[in-house]
Amino acid sequence: xxxxxxxxxxxxxxxxxxxxxxxxxxxxxxxxxxxxxxxxxxxxxxxxxxxxxxxxxxxxxxxxxxxxxxxxxxxxxxxxxxxxxxxxxxxxxxxxxxxxxxxxxxxxxxxxxxxxxxxxxxxxxxxxxxxxxxxxxxxxxxxxxxxxxxxxxxxxxxxxxxxxxxxxxxxxxxxxxxxxxxxxxxxxxxxxxxxxxxxxxxxxxxxxxxxxxxxxxxxxxxxxxxxxxxxxxxxxxxxxxxxxxxxxxxxxxxxxxxxxxxxxx
Amino acid sequence: xxxxxxxxxxxxxxxxxxxxxxxxxxxxxxxxxxxxxxxxxxxxxxxxxxxxxxxxxxxxxxxxxxxxxxxxxxxxxxxxxxxxxxxxxxxxxxxxxxxxxxxxxxxxxxxxxxxxxxxxxxxxxxxxxxxxxxxxxxxxxxxxxxxxxxxxxxxxxxxxxxxxxxxxxxxxxxxxxxxxxxxxxxxxxxxxxxxxxxxxxxxxxxxxxxxxxxxxxxxxxxxxxxxxxxxxxxxxxxxxxxxxxxxxxxxxxxxxxxxxxxxxxxxxxxxxxxxxxxxxxxxxxxxxxxxxxxxxxxxxxxxxxxxxxxxxxxxxxxxxxxxxxxxxxxxxxxxxxxxxxxxxxx
Numbered sequence: 001x002x003x004x005x006x007x008x009x010x011x012x013x014x015x016x017x018x019x020x021x022x023x024x025x026x027x028x029x030x031x032x033x034x035x036x037x038x039x040x041x042x043x044x045x046x047x048x049x050x051x052x053x054x055x056x057x058x059x060x061x062x063x064x065x066x067x068x069x070x071x072x073x074x075x076x077x078x079x080x081x082x083x084x085x086x087x088x089x090x091x092x093x094x095x096x097x098x099x100x101x102x103x104x105x106x107x108x109x110x111x112x113x114x115x116x117x118x119x120x121x122x123x124x125x126x127x128x129x130x131x132x133x134x135x136x137x138x139x140x141x142x143x144x145x146x147x148x149x150x151x152x153x154x155x156x157x158x159x160x161x162x163x164x165x166x167x168x169x170x171x172x173x174x175x176x177x178x179x180x181x182x183x184x185x186x187x188x189x190x191x192x193x194x195x196x197x198x199x200x201x202x203x204x205x206x207x208x209x210x211x212x213x214x215x216x217x218x219x220x221x222x223x224x225x226x227x228x229x230x231x232x233x234x235x236x237x238x239x240x241x242x243x244x245x246x247x248x249x250x251x252x253x254x255x256x257x258x259x260x261x262x263x264x265x
Numbered sequence: 266x267x268x269x270x271x272x273x274x275x276x277x278x279x280x281x282x283x284x285x286x287x288x289x290x291x292x293x294x295x296x297x298x299x300x301x302x303x304x305x306x307x308x309x310x311x312x313x314x315x316x317x318x319x320x321x322x323x324x325x326x327x328x329x330x331x332x333x334x335x336x337x338x339x340x341x342x343x344x345x346x347x348x349x350x351x352x353x354x355x356x357x358x359x360x361x362x363x364x365x366x367x368x369x370x371x372x373x374x375x376x377x378x379x380x381x382x383x384x385x386x387x388x389x390x391x392x393x394x395x396x397x398x399x400x401x402x403x404x405x406x407x408x409x410x411x412x413x414x415x416x417x418x419x420x421x422x423x424x425x426x427x428x429x430x431x432x433x434x435x436x437x438x439x440x441x442x443x444x445x446x447x448x449x450x451x452x453x454x455x456x457x458x459x460x461x462x463x464x465x466x467x468x469x470x471x472x473x474x475x476x477x478x479x480x481x482x483x484x485x486x487x488x489x490x491x492x493x494x495x496x497x498x499x500x501x502x503x504x505x506x507x508x509x510x511x512x513x514x515x516x517x518x519x520x521x522x523x524x525x526x527x528x529x530x531x532x533x534x535x536x537x538x539x540x541x542x543x544x545x546x547x548x549x550x551x552x553x554x555x556x557x558x559x560x561x562x563x564x565x566x567x568x569x570x571x572x573x574x575x576x577x578x579x580x581x582x583x584x585x586x587x588x589x590x591x592x593x594x595x596x597x598x599x600x601x602x603x604x605x606x607x608x609x610x611x
């Protein structure tokens with residue numbers, strides 16, 4: 001088991017956010033973490049990344065209890081991609097990616113670190129951006145740079161908090177394909193997603209969260225259930241067949257044509 | 266940052282590395298001394314090295330005294346102070362992820378000035394220790410007031426810096442008010458940013474804290490890149506952001522307060538020069554930290570040499586640096602910070 005979360009509970013002040021979350025994620029798979037806004041997805045991810053210590057419950061990563069690991073040890077196991085923001089200084093892309101190596105560096109990165117950073121850039125397919133200022137890139141390019149930074153870190157588990165949020169559809173597909181490849185190469189990838197359709201299209205496994213509890217988790221085949229998402233999001237949905245899978249759309253009657261429009265027909 | 270042609274960048278960076286030593290040599294030759302000029306100093310130096318016949322013994326003694334005991338310590342002190350203020354500004358800007366902060370703006374300078382004035386008046390406290398302690402307290406206070414949910418915005422930092430600076434400036438005024446007239450004059454002169462009392466004793470007292478701080482910042486120079494990307498981004502790669510910040514803040518405060526303790530408030534250098542350095546070398550702190558030392562030190566040696574050589578009377582060098590650096594900063598403000606959202610910066 002790559003990720004094993006057991007009865008995890010957490011509250012901000014008196015407001016419970018996680019009310020006993022338990023699930024497991026298989027190694028070498030791309031898993032999606034779904035749930036409506038405020039269901040605790042980001043908080044859960046921060047626990048998995050070790051940013052918030054578990055008050056109650058347990059998180060095991062590759063069989064090791066997260067609570068017993070130092071920051072540097074943890075960084076070698078887990079790569080975490082926070083929701084992105086633009087730094088103030090126009091660092092070159094190569095410099096940003098190099099910082100991913102920090103866990104193994106005392107004061108200065110060495111030749112091996114630079115090689116790993118260059119490899120990571122090539123792997124993501126953005127070697128040509130190495131000398132560009134990071135702050136001048138588009139949102140999609142920046143996301144790819146941050147993914148390269150995590151790859152340079154060489155973690156075994158890769159956690160991403162809404163990496164697709166500000167990307168156009170082409171960049172969404174590009175990033176998801178890249179993450180699929182990484183999962184196929186043995187990395188465990190867990191992504192917080194907004195859109196259940198991207199999860200239904202690409203994910204090998206899905207975890208659905210609602211009000212701080214796991215509604216259901218499992219491999220894709222067990223999770224392709226329209227009613228599950230109706231319950232999670234509290235909205236009527238219709239399933240539209242798409243190849244051997246299906247997509248979800250809001251089940252609302254198409255709006256009546258505004259009368260004014262007829263004049264243009 | 267706007268694209269600079271690589272050639273202009275290389276030229277600027279070469280200047281930062283190559284200029285300080287020749288500049289300091291030239292500064293040794295110049296100054297308002299009666300009875301001898303650069304030519305006599307050169308002749309004396311050649312004789313001292315055994316390359317020329319010795320000049321008249323009487324004149325040689327005067328030249329030796331002026332060059333070795335007046336100019337040399339002053340030039341060294343100017344270099345130490347300029348380098349320290351610039352490298353401190355560079356480190357603080359990386360640490361707070363904010364190109365608009367500096368030792369002056371964060372209240373560090375006012376805190377150090379109060380601490381140093383207290384030590385000068387009371388006479389029991391050690392000068393360097395008192396300046397450092399109050400400088401650290403001032404920065405801590407500024408950050409503490411501005412901090413919200415683990416971060417501090419540009420505006421909050423600058424405003425709380427104004428408050429903290431105001432408090433320590435008021436305390437400094439109280440010290441001045443209570444000081445006896447003789448000490449008062451010393452304190453006022455020193456507050457204006459002054460190198461004309463430079464001595465080997467001052468070089469000695471500043472060298473140790475500055476040397477320690479420089480080594481600390483030199484070691485942390487790459488980790489400044491990591492922290493400059495953000496707290497979560499730092500934690501994600503295995504470093505504790507709070508610990509990293511402290512490891513940068515303490516040496517940055519140490520060098521700037523040491524400069525204030527021996528040379529008073531030399532304004533604007535810590536704010537403006539790191540921008541010039543980044544224009545030359547880009548934002549990578551592996552390069553800006555060492556370059557800040559050369560650029561900042563060389564700049565203050567140059568300005569101080571002018572301030573003591575050109576006019577018949579001597580103005581405090583802090584007045585010159587502020588007058589010189591202000592247009593640079595206004596230019597940066599107008600071209601880089603005000604357009605757009607304020608994140609497109611040098």
